[in-house]
Amino acid sequence: MSHQSKRIILKSFPQGHPKESDFEINTIEIKEDEVKDGQVLVKLLYVSVDPYLRYRMKQVDNKAFQGYKLNEPLTSICLARVISSKHGSLKEGDNVTSWNLTWQEFSIVKGEELNKLPSNDLPLSYYLHSLGMTGFTAYFGLLSVGEPKEGETVLVSAAAGAVGMLVGQIAKLKGCKALGIAGGKEKVEFVKSLGFDDCLDYKTVDNMDEAIKKFCPNGIDVYFDNVGSETLDAVLLNINDGARLPLCGSISNYNDTKEAQGPRRTFNLISKNAKMEGFLVSKYGKDFGKAQQEITEWLKQGKIKEQIDERNGMEKIVPSFIDLFHGRNTGKVVVKIADE
Template sequence: MATARKYNVEAVFKGAPKKSDFKIVEETLPAIKDGEFLAEAIWLSVDPYMRLFVNSSNVGNTMFGEQVAKVIESKNENFKVGDYVAGMFGWRTKTISNGDQVRKLDRSVYTDDKLSTGLGILGMPGATAYIAFLSICAPKEGETLVVTGAAGVVGSAVGQIAKIKGCRVVGFAGSDEKVQYLKSLGFDEAINYKTMTSLKETLEKTCPKGIDMFFDNVGGEFYDTIIPQMNTSGRVAVVGCISQYNLENPEKGPRLNPSILAKELTIKGFVIYNHLPRWPEAFKAIGEWIEKGQLKYNETVTEGFDNMFDAFSGLFTGKNTGKAVVKA
């Protein structure tokens, strides 16, 4: 019988997540039954959505989340020992699964050195960047895109896809190092939002022809300031609002409807798990762009299962550039 280590949720987050909101416990797993396999975590994902979706029903249960794992025992003919899979197994070292909603990773794509991309650029966040940007922002050559959270896995991919489509790209991120990183990816303008003086003036200066597309990962002041500066028929993808996730009391924003109405803006929310049939198309296109050197990605690796909380909380202080992953 195998023993797993896992993070149980001890309390619903109040403000910024605390280490004491989790507890690492051991669990003895039963023997696998017909149709099941046992998988061992290799890479674990920490994502901003985790902050949003923990509620009282999670308390006492394993923290949810995706991981890349290796099949180490199997009584399921579709998953052989030695296969690698991506599944929503949670923050745990070993998992018994029946294969339901598990992606088997194609080893010609997810080679040893690229296994972690199954959680990032060739996983849920990469699919988010591709599907949300192309379907909501519908880019046209020569148009201007503003992307917030630009140095994260989603934002950095969106900016590069927009460059591939011939757009002018302006990105906001939280440090000078991240600004340099974005410039190295080909962003036309990259701004450290923590040191700029005025967002409105920065937008006027960096977007002389106005803003046609806004891919928002951050919300809050960015959203409130950018919407009135959009061009007529502008498109806005509301994909994240990380500036709001840790707030105990929701902020009140300005009333934006006159701008939305007068400029005939299209503003659309997006949930990646409602677009599963398009994931393969996204991975194929992104894979080809990576292959051709048109799209680059970065990962911030935290070593050790015991350090998952640090990787998670680092998302809210800007510790990561590109995808934050934990090496089990």
């Protein structure tokens, strides 16, 4: 049996913001009899689109973020279903995830590259957000790098985004004051609905230095950075002694055509005995099971709210990815490819 399989390839490296013309959808044939020992044939169910993928669309040589190649299919974190298997631990009907699955309706994959999902009553899409890499990023970035203490002030940029919305909620569970930064009235109200103590609309700000000072009158103990640029600079002016600054992303710079300048004001890290630390969530891989178990309990107990921004169809993957850089999303963006 064979399957006609749509896939998305990279036609050109984006210059500035990505455009739909940088990508192409074509169709190939996948034959089930080509599955070899140790491999499985999977059907794509959900695709995760994330800002960091833009970095992979540059001509980079980085082991942590391997660059895409022209005229080859793109990959990201995805959720799929096993159609046929020649791998001992996986069988037909199993739901699986991979951190690097092709944007292709059907794929033949090494079984060892897939993680079988547990069976419970939670939506599958949660495993691309709170119960997957995004949730682990928020969990370990805040708790292991940020090390929040009860009563401290935690500030989160891109607070209406997939990671930021979870960071603030976890901060509240740990007894902290959670403050967010987001763009636009609708996103600000969304962030507040999650239980954040307050949220700053950066689109109304003329002077970020003064805005952060006014918004955080008692200073900042933990700043979870998703954006970089002038926001990070302004935060550095307002950190408390012993502050911790986990660096998760820098979405404001991903589409720059020139190398970003900064950060400035790093002397404040010295004068405040503060720590600024970048991290990759893969560092905490041995503890993913523990994190998933705890987040699962929080979800079932209603202590964490989910927000899945679901789109439908292969043709929506690229527009949904582009939307990330124009603020046209709230929460976690996933694209549903096939019915569960």
